[in-house]
Amino acid sequence: MTLVAGVAGQPIAHSLSPVIHGAWIAAAGLDAVYERFGPADADGFAELVDKGRAGTLCGLNVTAPFKEQALALADEASATARTCGAANLLVFEDGRVRADSTDGMGLMAALAEQAPALDVRGRPAVVLGAGGAARAAAAALKAAGAEVGVLNRTVERARALADDLGVTVVDVGALGEAALVVNALSVAPTIDLGALRADAVLMDMTYRPLVTPFLAEGRARGLTTVDGLAMLIGQAGPSFRALFGIAPPDVDVRAVALNAMGEAG
CATH class of the missing domain: 3.40.50.10860 (Leucine Dehydrogenase, chain A, domain 1)
Incomplete structure (x- = not known):
């Protein structure tokens, strides 16, 4: 059958x-x-x-x-x-x-493939968004030992996620220290990538287009990027x-x- x-x-x-x-x-x-x-x-x-x-x-x-x-x-x-x-x-x-x-496994596999030098253990990681994709990302990164912060326009949603998963709510100031920034929004985030560390890694969970505006700007600044197709x-x-x-x-x-x-x- x-x-x-x-x-x-x-x-x-x-x-x-x-x-x-x-x-x-x-x-x-x-x-x-x-x-x-x-x-x-x-x-x-x-x-x-x-x-x-x-x-x-x-x-x-x-x-x-x-x-x-x-x-x-x-x-x-x-x-x-x-x-x-x-x-x-x-x-x-x-x-x-x-x-x-299996979304979390997909995220970690994508990081291992396209940002192999990144070790998130004990490092700050910022997840943009507070929906289902953000929950999967935050849970996987916390399990991998990262210090996870959630940044979302609606602070109440970010706080609900953070309380559920035992992570923290952060503001845009946290981006300057982040070793990894994951876009779990369905749209391009409005953040200043110039504030990021020179060795920060950017990941976008969206895969259409393959190189999103978020990743394209990161590449233009010389940052390592991870695309959503690798996660898929x-x-x-x-x-x-x-x-x-x-x-x-x-x-x-x-x-x-x-x-x-x-x-x-």
Whole structure:
């Protein structure tokens, strides 16, 4: 029987997850498909999860705006997902739903790949934003030993995140000491990159475009930058293993994804 998995979000047409997982499925010779699902609203997402419980799907990656709902609908959840307060992965088995979050693993994998000289242990790291992406970033960086600060226009949201995760709320003055600044906003942040350390690393969790205005300005200032595609691929690996029960084959999925985006490597 063909295994059916996919990614659920709204909007979803832009997602590169089917391209990445599809390349691995083909290389592994699996009888499986990985599709895009675009529920219109929370009710639609709940119906999709019910299909998973019924055995129609083996699992889902989940993106905005359904990550918090994904966790709430699960029968069991990993400690990471509970800490983040959201899940980007649901696995269906015997009518039960298991939730996990692989976003943090994706973030750390991206840093290891594109900023290998960075050691966040004991170093200040500033996360821009206070939504689900920011929660995953802050949780992963704290677990890796960083001194995490959250900077957000709405201080109340930043404080709620900080209280939940045991990190701190910071102001723009913290940027001057940061070894790492992660943009977890869906838009370009309005911060003065000239205030950053010369050896600071910038990361953007957005991958369209590959080089966001935030990263482009950082590169122009000579800073090391980490793109969102590296994180997307980094979180996809453990997701693939959970969904299909095997490790991802050795395929250059970054090249495949860049080709789908119409960008050169």
